[in-house]
Amino acid sequence: MRCCFCLGVARMSRPSASTMMNEYEDAVDEIVAAYRGDLRSAIKVLMLINEQLERKLQRLSAAMESADDQLQPVLH
DSSP: OHHHHHHHHHHSOHHHHHHHHHHHHHHHHHHHHHTTTOHHHHHHHHHHHHHHHHHHHHHHHHHHHHHHHHHHHHHO
């Protein structure tokens, strides 16, 4: 996953990549501050949020595949 992110940033124009990285830096600073500098807790909560988002993405993907399967007979 990290590799794909890096490749995406590498393909961006310099101002876009710089702006995006600055936004990430600001977000990281806010998250760490919310946990009073406790990096371990900040990372744990980000990992939990990521797991929730991955499960949601899996459910959405499954729903889209199901909808596609139902539309196939109609489209042919």
